[in-house]
Amino acid sequence: MIVLHIPYASHTIDDSDIAAVVDVLKGNFLTTGPKIKEFEQAICDEVGSKYAVAVSNGTAALHIAAMAAGIGAEDEVIVPAITFAASANCVLYCGATPVFADVDKDTLLMDLDDAKRKITSKTKAIIPVHFGGEVCDMDAYEQLAKEHGLHIIQDSAHSLGSKVRRKGQGKFSGQQIWSFHPAKTITTGEGGAITTNDENLYKTLLRLRTHGITRDTSQYINQNHGGWYYEMLDLGFNYRLTDMQAALGISQMQKLPQFAKRRAEIVAHYDKVFDGLPFQVQKSPEWSSPVRHLYTTRMYDKNRRLEVFDALQAKGIGVNVHYIPVHLMPYYKKIGYKPGLCSVAEDAYERLITLPLYPAMTDEMVEYVVSAVNEVMG
Ligand SMILES: *Cc1c(COP(=O)(O)O)cnc(C)c1O
Numbered sequence: 264m265i266v267l268h269i270p271y272a273s274h275t276i277d278d279s280d281i282a283a284v285v286d287v288l289k290g291n292f293l294t295t296g297p298k299i300k301e302f303e304q305a306i307c308d309e310v311g312s313k314y315a316v317a318v319s320n321g322t323a324a325l326h327i328a329a330m331a332a333g334i335g336a337e338d339e340v341i342v343p344a345i346t347f348a349a350s351a352n353c354v355l356y357c358g359a360t361p362v363f364a365d366v367d368k369d370t371l372l373m374d375l376d377d378a379k380r381k382i383t384s385k386t387k388a389i390i391p392v393h394f395g396g397e398v399c400d401m402d403a404y405e406q407l408a409k410e411h412g413l414h415i416i417q418d419s420a421h422s423l424g425s426k427v428r429r430k431g432q433g434k435f436s437g438q439q440i441w442s443f444h445p446a447k448t449i450t451t452g453e454g455g456a457i458t459t460n461d462e463n464l465y466k467t468l469l470r471l472r473t474h475g476i477t478r479d480t481s482q483y484i485n486q487n488h489g490g491w492y493y494e495m496l497d498l499g500f501n502y503r504l505t506d507m508q509a510a511l512g513i514s515q516m517q518k519l520p521q522f523a524k525r526r527a528e529i530v531a532h533y534d535k536v537f538d539g540l541p542f543q544v545q546k547s548p549e550w551s552s553p554v555r556h557l558y559t560t561r562m563y564d565k566n567r568r569l570e571v572f573d574a575l576q577a578k579g580i581g582v583n584v585h586y587i588p589v590h591l592m593p594y595y596k597k598i599g600y601k602p603g604l605c606s607v608a609e610d611a612y613e614r615l616i617t618l619p620l621y622p623a624m625t626d627e628m629v630e631y632v633v634s635a636v637n638e639v640m641g
Pocket of ligand 1: 320321322323346347349350392418420421441442443444453454455
């Protein structure tokens, strides 16, 4: 058999995406031009929010979302143990303390009961992560946030297109952050966004994206000196996206329905043909209508994980592991976090293997993965 090389994730770019980028390159604005607003509107329309702020990547989105929420020293923020490090790092960027909650053993989403147990008088915010494109129960999180006065930042980096009880993730309170890295559901190369329904948060995010500067006269502290005048009100950054990236994002967004359809086909096929193999797959909770980003499996026998991982790699399948629990990272250990904090997450980590899932996979590639998995694990 011919050995194919199939990564765990990949972007899908066609000639219309390329033409959209070239059009911008021939025009007058390479950054801060009209494509940014157009992309932001497309994001709002998709996720159901009033406002969107496009930024340079998902990590920048998390950083300024945490700042806009007013997270600072003395504050604690609850984050799930199984996620990409950036979900927790944004809390450290603000001088605050991430508090890790365990995950549910079937869905791998943050365990709401454990999150509740970890609330203290210092808890300022909570960051539910829609792991693998399956969404958290945002109605329950809203209830919790109301009871305890918490700010919610949804880490929606995996979940563009997913719905919570048929509602877009942007319909909820607080903020949502998105990533357009090539591994994610749509791509702008690097890119990200924050969405919200709160006008004040929106204004703050716009400033933080560009050095903390505003030209909105209604926000001025001092008297307007004249036409050249602007004010820097916060210590912001340059987290802007380019118009080339925004044009790519607009073009990609139009393909989201077809990307979602192909992802769902592959997931349904995997679920069917893998039935009976010695691993568990991520369970979809009843409130979730996902656009699946990752297809994660967990070996019943954790002693086989390394051997199975290596054997699939040897067959050209770019398996991966999502994720090493954040609190087990050497940096987090150095600042005082200890193994044993989140036992479900730590056990899941030892069993996890992510299989390839992306819309550009042909039927032949899917069958290649299926037969390799059957050979190695069957
Ligand atoms: C990818 C990702 C991010 C960060 O996005 P970048 O665009 O890569 O900076 C944040 N959170 C999660 C869960 C992610 O998977």
